[in-house]
Amino acid sequence: MNFPPNYLVDPFADPQKAADFFHQYLKEQETQEKTLHYLTHIEDVDIEADFKPHTAVDMTIFPVHEIVYNPRRFKTISVLVVDRSMPRIDGLDFCRTFQTSSAQKLLMTATPMQKEAIQAFNEGVIHHFIEKNELSFFDDLNEAIHCLQQDYFNSLTQSAMDHLNTRPHRCFKDAKFIELFYALIEKQAFVEYYLIDYSGSYLLFTKEGEPALLAVKSEEDMQNDYQLAEDNGAAKTVIQALKTREKLLFLFSPKDYARSE
Secondary structure (H helix, E strand, O other), rough: OOOOOOOOOOOOOOOHHHHHHHHHHHHHOHHHHHHHHHHHHHHHHHHHOOOOOOOOOOOOOOHHHHHHHHHHHHHHOEEEEEEOEOEEEHHHHHHHHOOOOOOOEEEOHHHHHHOOOOOHHOOOOOEEEEEEEEEEOOHHHHHHHHHHHHHHHHHHOOOOOOOOOOOHHHOOOHHHHHHHHHHHHHHHHHEEEEEEEEOOOOOEEOOOEEEEOOOOHHHHHHHHHHHHHOOOOOOOHHHHHHHHHOOOOOOOOHHOOOOOO
């Protein structure tokens, strides 16, 4: 099968080896626990408790640093793609074995078995199914995997995102931002992305490990940065660039934030 370059795939021809591999994985879900801890850290940040509600130092880098330098993060399994017709085991029985797992189950099935696939979907045994004889099979498969990856991530992060969305200037549910974000992911073939501040900035990585930063600030944040630079005697070129929104202001630590009152 041909998968997009930003998909990390571990194929198995033997269903028993696949089952053994996934059983072992479920015993070692260290990466998922660390990811949830990192998201909880962002959720617990009380921006309003700080006397500076909008600063140039608002990123959560150190918890992310621990994750991105942990090679075990690539072992996190978000989607199981299972063929209904496998040697020695029925695909639905395979999915039932791991029904309580948070990994999304995608079943590839033949048209005569569609009724059983629908029933399995309604029972929560699988999350999606695709008919193998469709001409658009490969396109449908890749699209379904993409959607299920997002469903998996959303299921893990929903409580944190609900909390973040209650704060002002959030872009997480902005349709234009979401469209731009996923267009960027596809164009640059990013395989990882991490939320690093409360306003919606992300640290992204390609398959080769090349990092990139998507910096997101509200108009109010931008005006605050401009005022900060002006109040502290920054160079005129810096002040002008901030005023025209050509550059962003980032400071290394809160110690560097010394806005004049």
